[in-house]
Amino acid sequence: MFHNAFHDLLKPQWLGVLMQLKMTGGMAVTDLAKELGGSYMTVKQHCEDLTKHGYLMRIRVPRTEIGRPEIFYRLAEKADAMFPVIPTTFSLQMLEYARTLFGETAPEKLLYQYFQEQEISWKNRISQGTTLLYQAGLFVKLRSKEGLFMRCMHDESTGKITLREFHHPLKPVFEKFPRAVVMELRAMEEALGVKISRVMGEPVGGEPPYVDFILS
Numbered sequence: 001m002f003h004n005a006f007h008d009l010l011k012p013q014w015l016g017v018l019m020q021l022k023m024t025g026g027m028a029v030t031d032l033a034k035e036l037g038g039s040y041m042t043v044k045q046h047c048e049d050l051t052k053h054g055y056l057m058r059i060r061v062p063r064t065e066i067g068r069p070e071i072f073y074r075l076a077e078k079a080d081a082m083f084p085v086i087p088t089t090f091s092l093q094m095l096e097y098a099r100t101l102f103g104e105t106a107p108e109k110l111l112y113q114y115f116q117e118q119e120i121s122w123k124n125r126i127s128q129g130t131t132l133l134y135q136a137g138l139f140v141k142l143r144s145k146e147g148l149f150m151r152c153m154h155d156e157s158t159g160k161i162t163l164r165e166f167h168h169p170l171k172p173v174f175e176k177f178p179r180a181v182v183m184e185l186r187a188m189e190e191a192l193g194v195k196i197s198r199v200m201g202e203p204v205g206g207e208p209p210y211v212d213f214i215l216s
Contacts, residue, residue: 013038013046018055018079022149023166025208026059026074047073054078083149083167092176108179115183122191135192136161136215163213164201188213 016036021027027035033043050056051073059072095107125142129135133154140152140163149167154160168174174181181198189196194215201210 011046013042014050017043017046017050017073018075018082019149021056021073021075022079022083022208023151025203026072028070028072030070032073044071047071051076055082083147091173095173095177107177111173111177111180112183115180115187118184119187119190122187126191132192132194132215133161136163139163139188139192161215163215165211165213166208168211185213 013036017032020032020035029040029044029047032047033040036043038046047056047058051058055076055078056073057076059074060070095110098106098110122139122142126135126138129138133152136152136154140150143150147167147169148165150163150165153162153164155162170180170184185196185198192215197212197214197216199212199214201207201212203209
């Protein structure tokens with residue numbers, strides 16, 4: 001999920017804090033401590049350390065009940081550099097060079113080949129899953145290693161499985177070549193063996209932007 005170097009340089013507890021805040025947009029210390037399985041004071045200290053280094057912002061939010069304002073943390077702009085993205089200028093220039101050298105459709109042909117290979121790799125690596133939910137969980141772990149932030153959500157009452165994506169390293173490519181979004185979606189469908197609906201999320205308040213992949 002993070003650049004590999006950060007796993008060596010930062011405390012594992014700090015990485016846990018950063019990951020939770022990336023996927024939620026921000027959390028109160030009380031809720032963050034529950035998610036991480038740590039004490040309030042320990043997690044608060046981690047947040048304070050990250051704030052001193054410029055990776056978090058501290059906000060005080062009034063409580064709905066009587067008491068002191070709740071301490072709320074969210075990612076600062078400096079934290080953006082910790083999450084993987086492709087070298088935007090280089091990659092996009094290479095695709096444009098391909099267009100110049102080999103014709104107008106060359107960039108999309110290269111992207112199509114890339115996602116075809118991704119499909120085969122994903123399918124081989126999640127084939128051990130005996131149920132769709134199990135395969136979806138394996139897929140999320142696999143994509144996390146590729147630099148995405150993704151969470152698998154399962155509604156037990158309806159059986160609905162949703163893969164919620166918060167970060168994608170290929171976002172600059174998708175913006176330049178929108179058809180690549182469909183290529184990736186088709187590769188996911190083939191790998192998981194189901195029809196998938198891709199829905200842009202509608203964040204509320206301080207929630208981070210996200211994309212939902214709903215498995216049918």
